[in-house]
Structures are given as C-alpha cells and as structure tokens.
Amino acid sequence: SSGINAEWPLRPGGAVSYDSSQPSDFSRSVEGATIILQKQFNNETIRVELDLNNNTELAPAEDDPEETPPQYLPSFKIEVSKPQGKLVFNCNYHMTTEEQNLDQFVISEVAFVAPGQEDHLAFTTDFGNLDYVLIEEFENYLTRRGLGAEFSSVLFEMAAEFEHHNYVKFLKNVRDFVN
Numbered sequence: 001s002s003g004i005n006a007e008w009p010l011r012p013g014g015a016v017s018y019d020s021s022q023p024s025d026f027s028r029s030v031e032g033a034t035i036i037l038q039k040q041f042n043n044e045t046i047r048v049e050l051d052l053n054n055n056t057e058l059a060p061a062e063d064d065p066e067e068t069p070p071q072y073l074p075s076f077k078i079e080v081s082k083p084q085g086k087l088v089f090n091c092n093y094h095m096t097t098e099e100q101n102l103d104q105f106v107i108s109e110v111a112f113v114a115p116g117q118e119d120h121l122a123f124t125t126d127f128g129n130l131d132y133v134l135i136e137e138f139e140n141y142l143t144r145r146g147l148g149a150e151f152s153s154v155l156f157e158m159a160a161e162f163e164h165h166n167y168v169k170f171l172k173n174v175r176d177f178v179n
Contacts (some may be wrong), residue, residue, distance in 0.1 A: 023154045026145055034160055037155075041145045043082050048147075050076035050155070052163050074159040076105075078147060085114045088122070089142070093156060105152045110138065 026037040026048070033052040038045065052074070075092040090109040111124040127135065142148065 005140075008151055023146070023151045023158075033080055033166055035158065037126055039146070044145070045081045046147070047077075047079045047081070048155070049079075050074050050162075052159070053165055074156065074158075074163075076155070078142065080141075080145065083115065085112060085117075087112055088119060088124075089116055089127075089138070090124075093152075105155070107138065 012033045023037060026039045029036045029038075035048075037048040037050075040046075040131075073093040075090070078091060079090040080087045080089075088111045089107050091105045091107050094106045107127040108132070109124045110127050111119070111122045113119050113122040131139075
C-alpha cells in the first residue's frame with residue numbers, strides 16, 4: 001500500500017499521476033491504456049497511437065526462463081495524413097533477449113487509406129513483401145518526419161514507464177476493490 005503511494009504521487013481524488021518524457025515536437029494525450037502522440041509536419045498530421053493492451057511478450061532467456069520477469073514489447077500505429085489520404089504503418093519492436101537493440105522499430109504492415117475511407121476497409125500489405133527499394137523509401141520517409149532511431153528509443157522508454165504506471169494503478173484499484 002505505502003509502496004504504491006510512494007512510487008506514484010496521487011492527484012486529488014486518488015488518481016495516479018503519470019509524467020514521462022516524450023518525443024520532441026509531439027503533443028501527448030492519454031486515453032485509458034492508449035498513448036496518442038501527434039504533430040504537424042508541413043501539410044501533414046502525424047499521429048502515433050500506442051495501446052498497452054496490444055503488447056507482445058518477449059520470450060524469456062533460454063538459460064534462465066524462471067528468474068527473469070516477463071518483458072513486453074509495444075506495438076503501435078503511425079498515421080501520416082494529408083488531404084489526399086493517409087499512410088498507416090503498423091509497427092512493433094521485435095527482438096530476442098540476446099539482442100536488446102531498441103534503436104529502431106519494425107514496420108509489419110502498411111496501408112493507404114483514401115479520403116473518407118474507413119481504415120479497416122483499406123488494403124493492407126505485409127511490409128516484408130514489398131520491394132526492398134520501396135521498403136527503404138518508406139523508412140526514409142518516416143525518418144525525415146522525425147520517426148527514426150531517436151524517436152524509436154524514446155517511444156520504447158515512454159511505453160515501458162506507461163506500462164509500469166498502469167500496472168501499479170491496476171494493483172491499487174484491485175486492492176481497493178477487494179478491501
């Protein structure tokens with residue numbers, strides 16, 4: 001009980017506060033278990049949506065699977081919108097315990113959504129099936145918009161802090177519920 005309160009200061013009314021670093025140039029909002037980052041780049045709106053409920057568990061080290069607590073890797077969506085439509089990139093961090101390389105996320109899928117079209121109706125393709133030149137162009141496109149290695153590292157750290165915050169909040173809520 002006192003550990004929860006000491007680690008996360010309470011706001012009036014008992015709400016747990018959450019303050020974390022965030023990628024520069026982005027505004028941040030929080031909706032439940034989702035972090036939304038947004039910024040303008042020329043005539044484009046860039047939106048990053050990271051939902052904690054879509055995390056992937058990192059496989060434990062083979063030599064010591066019971067000693068290490070589970071670690072979860074965030075999945076997220078990047079949308080680049082302009083009047084002609086939007087590109088949607090579904091992304092995640094993919095690594096093994098042997099390679100803790102957080103300098104770049106992996107794009108798993110990409111879609112083009114026409115103006116007025118609903119996202120789930122747009123054709124989505126596996127990023128790895130694209131021509132290598134197109135893959136490189138998409139990666140450069142995102143990097144030019146501030147979505148490169150530095151962004152990737154900050155987002156990963158922010159997601160870990162946010163996950164920890166929500167876990168502590170969950171424990172507090174469960175404790176209050178059962179008492």
